[in-house]
Amino acid sequence: MTRTMEWTVDMELVEEGGRTKAEARLRTGNSTLTGHGSARCNPGDVDVPAIGDELAASRAMKDLAGKLMREANREMEAVGAGTVPQHTGPGYGWPEAVS
Template structure:
């Protein structure tokens, strides 16, 4: 069996008062999954907007990937297959900035 699919991911960033929020949306053509991430600039640090954009976007895409993996695991379990064990580890950046 051969098939070709195209899934589209879009990331929207908003920044206000030193806090950047990101929303990553995966459109599969039949469903949409949304991930969220944020970053904030420490008041003692130099404000570099590109860094906030990168952190917030990467966190949103990681959240999106986690949701997609959970969905795949649910579908594998429903089909009678086992799932890959989930490993969690430390995130990047300051814990209070991750939401």
């Protein structure tokens, strides 16, 4: 069976007072999930708005991904299937640096 789906993610970014807030909305056709993220500029750092945008947006997408995984786990449990093991280590970086 072949299926083709199209899901849309909308990202809204708002900068105010040295803080960037992001909201990522995933629309699947059947439901909408929302993730949130934020970033702030350290007062001692050079203000580069693109960096705040990238940090806030990536954090919103990470939050959204977690919500999507939890929803998939709930649905798998509802039909009697096992869930996906949760990763407990660092999400990114060099593994040898935290060993």
